[in-house]
Amino acid sequence: MSLQLGDTAPDFVAHTTVGVIEFHKWAGDDWVVLFSHPKDFTPVCTTELGQVARLNPEFARRGVKTIGLSVDVLDAHHRWADDIRETQGIAPNFPIIADSDRRIAYAYGMIHPRHDELFTVRTVFIIDPRKKIRLTLTYPQTAGRNFDEILRVIDSLQLTDAHSVSTPANWHSGEDVIIVPSVSDADAHERFPLGWHAAKPYLRLTPDPRTPRQEFDLDASG
Numbered sequence: 001m002s003l004q005l006g007d008t009a010p011d012f013v014a015h016t017t018v019g020v021i022e023f024h025k026w027a028g029d030d031w032v033v034l035f036s037h038p039k040d041f042t043p044v045c046t047t048e049l050g051q052v053a054r055l056n057p058e059f060a061r062r063g064v065k066t067i068g069l070s071v072d073v074l075d076a077h078h079r080w081a082d083d084i085r086e087t088q089g090i091a092p093n094f095p096i097i098a099d100s101d102r103r104i105a106y107a108y109g110m111i112h113p114r115h116d117e118l119f120t121v122r123t124v125f126i127i128d129p130r131k132k133i134r135l136t137l138t139y140p141q142t143a144g145r146n147f148d149e150i151l152r153v154i155d156s157l158q159l160t161d162a163h164s165v166s167t168p169a170n171w172h173s174g175e176d177v178i179i180v181p182s183v184s185d186a187d188a189h190e191r192f193p194l195g196w197h198a199a200k201p202y203l204r205l206t207p208d209p210r211t212p213r214q215e216f217d218l219d220a221s222g
């Protein structure tokens with residue numbers, strides 16, 4: 001059965017572009033984005049790895065490590081890095097796993113044989129500091145991913161882990177959030193002193209609970 005949300009991310013030892021990594025040990029207390037790409041020296045993958053490298057400071061700011069994977073050998077990863085630097089203006093600044101025996105790809109369900117028998121599809125796993133899988137995504141080989149969306153989900157996961165809220169469609173950090181239905185109005189008064197707007201009894205929108213009260217008062221007064 002494929003890995004599901006809440007499962008422990010399988011541990012592994014792998015050869016990567018920054019040396020041998022013991023996955024859980026390497027992750028430490030950070031969040032991890034583990035993502036597979038189909039093949040080195042291919043166009044969509046080249047743009048994706050450049051984009052992850054550009055966004056890596058944003059991932060780091062959130063306490064997230066990124067790590068890529070394909071079934072290519074280490075030497076190919078290293079040679080391809082030069083092309084990525086040349087064409088994308090930045091080289092990969094995160095480890096890339098050389099999973100040539102497909103051990104990790106199979107453990108994580110990254111090969112979808114009816115799509116491609118040999119090469120990984122575009123998967124993403126967001127893994128929290130307890131090593132639990134918190135998001136999975138699978139994209140076809142022809143569609144490059146939107147890594148801003150991965151950052152957006154990490155913002156949501158980190159916020160909702162800390163507060164009794166969920167985040168609405170297309171939410172971005174700082175925008176209003178939803179008070180979860182299990183919190184009664186009486187409890188909500190305690191937890192959300194800035195108040196809320198109830199479009200329905202089950203749909204209560206409140207300012208991002210990290211908004212300092214002062215800032216909210218200033219915004220509200222125009």
Ligand code: BEZ
Pocket residue numbers: 038039042043044045046141142
């Ligand atoms: C690409 O990165 O462009 C690609 C890789 C494998 C299959 C299709 C496209």
